[in-house]
Amino acid sequence: MDFDDTPEEASFRAEARAWLDAHAPAKGSPEDFSQGYLEGTADVADHVARAKAWQRTLFDHGWAGITWPREYGGRGAGAVESMIWGAEMARYGVNVGPFAVGIGMAGPTILRHGTDAQKERFLVPMLKGEEMWCQLFSEPEAGSDLASLRTRAVPDGDEWVVTGQKVWTSGAEVADWGMLLARTDLDATKRKGITYFLVDMATPGIERRPLRQMTGSSHFSEVFLDEVRIPADQVLGEVHQGWAVTATTLANERGLIAGGNKASDAVALCELAAKLGRGDDPALRQALVDCWIRQRIQAYHGYRLQTALSQGRQPGPETSIMKLFAAEYLRRLGAAALATLGADGMRAGEGPGGGDWQARFLHAPAIGIAGGSNEVQRNIIGERVLGLPREAPADDVPFRELVSGRRERAGA
Structure with missing residues (x-):
């Protein structure tokens, strides 16, 4: 393990710190907005407005999307530089939390699995702070076992019609776009019949209901989708193969939280x-x-x-x-x-x-x-890590049979 910066990394750190000294508010200053968004002590509208202004400043000066390609507004640097930048920015009174789901999760997923048209459409507005994102993954009966999700998407011409419910959706109340998982093949096993969509949160049929937490805030929401129409060109990755795309999003999410x-x-x-x-x-x-x-x-x-x-x-x-x-x-x-x-x-x-x-x-x-x-x-x-054996899967059957079996056991 290497604890020291290389000469190149030290130079990058010094450059980052000098820029932050010149442009970022100090912690404890009247302009400090580094705390309170997730914990519920900040005014959401004010915090989001400040975060948007800061994100645009980062973009205009070349500090947004450290690892992203330059053609999409990034800096084109490496993962180490990104970690250095994050550590340095944390020393100042700024916060980009409202963009964590978009820039930290949706962006890397689109970069890896998106078409050229999708990259052109979504990445630059995301880095500029013009569009905010949410994650429409978890459901009332599909949380830790995410692959059990039941939200359905049915093809209709050049669109998909989606109906279902999501819950624990962070930032849904301010999101412009969402990453949505829906089941598109009931005859496949539960991880092989899921498709990953990019959905405009202003689409008719989407209802957001904030969930009040014990912090007093409503950072989470439940989201209902009633025959929501999504254009076919907003599928990310291959139809029915959304679980592989999901793995990219979840890996980035764990890294963000950690x-x-x-x-x-x-x-x-x-x-x-x-x-x-x-x-x-x-x-x-x-x-x-x-x-x-x-x-x-x-x-x-x-x-x-x-x-x-x-x-x-x-x-x-x-x-x-x-x-x-x-x-x-x-x-x-x-x-x-x-x-x-x-x-x-x-x-x-x-x-x-x-x-x-x-x-x-x-x-x-x-x-x-x-x-x-x-x-x-x-x-x-x-x-x-430990090499322990995996439990034998009990659900390696078509999802249709899995759901029917649950209903029978429940006496439905």
């Missing part, structure tokens, strides 16, 4: 404990040290990933390890934060930190589910 931990969080919590005079509490000190250690371990996981990328190796199950570790770290960080605040931790939106730590505590459980539950990540690690 990379979302800021190195400053554990340090900031230690500083808060000292400021509140709680630094001598032995139980709290142990919890704070545990958070700091876990954050450093997560950083080393990042170094390992960066080393693989710098050597031209594609990461394997590293993203699952990082995502699982991130979920546990954020849970412990939230618990330590409330222990630090004491009685003030019961005052939502108030107290030291202005309610940010309470919001993080309430938001942390979602990370254990988002991007594939902790249990799913443990299965991936067990099979691909």
Whole structure:
């Protein structure tokens, strides 16, 4: 594992830091909008407006889409430069969270599986911050077992007609476009009859219903699709072969979640404990040290990933390890934060930190589910890292039979 920048990487880091010094607001300044979007403490409309303006600034100066080809508005750099850029930008009072689903997930998937026309249509508006995206994957009966999805798409001339329901759709209320999975072949096994669509969220028949979370925000929504017509040229990849395309999206999603931990969080919590005079509490000190250690371990996981990328190796199950570790770290960080605040931790939106730590505590459980539950990540690690045998599949039958069998067992 290599912890040091090469001379070229050090030069890139210095260039990035100099540009950010000149253009990005400092943390803690009145213009700081780095916190609160996911946790529900920020005004969504204001935060999105600031993020759009910042994303356009990045695009205009050549800092959007670090790894994307130049012909689509990117910088044409490598994955290591992208990681360096992310680490440097995290030191400033900016946030591109509203574009994580688009630029972080939809964009790489379109780059890998899209037609030339699809790349031309979607990538530049995405990088400019003109169009926002959401992920229409999970359903009420297809969460961790995503391949069990039942939303149906039926061909009708040069269109597909889609009917079904999605849930836990992040950012649906502000999204212009969505990545949609639908079943197009009931006679194939459940992973072989799915097609991946790009859908305009303004299409008639789409209804978005926000879901209020315990943070007080409605970051998630359920989305209903009632005979939604999607042009055939908005299929991404091959018809019935959407599961392979989905794998690209999910791998990028795990990497995004795992990379979302800021190195400053554990340090900031230690500083808060000292400021509140709680630094001598032995139980709290142990919890704070545990958070700091876990954050450093997560950083080393990042170094390992960066080393693989710098050597031209594609990461394997590293993203699952990082995502699982991130979920546990954020849970412990939230618990330590409330222990630090004491009685003030019961005052939502108030107290030291202005309610940010309470919001993080309430938001942390979602990370254990988002991007594939902790249990799913443990299965991936067990099979691909530890070499444990896979369980024999019990659903290697046509999806039509699988659904019928479920209904029979339920007495339907």
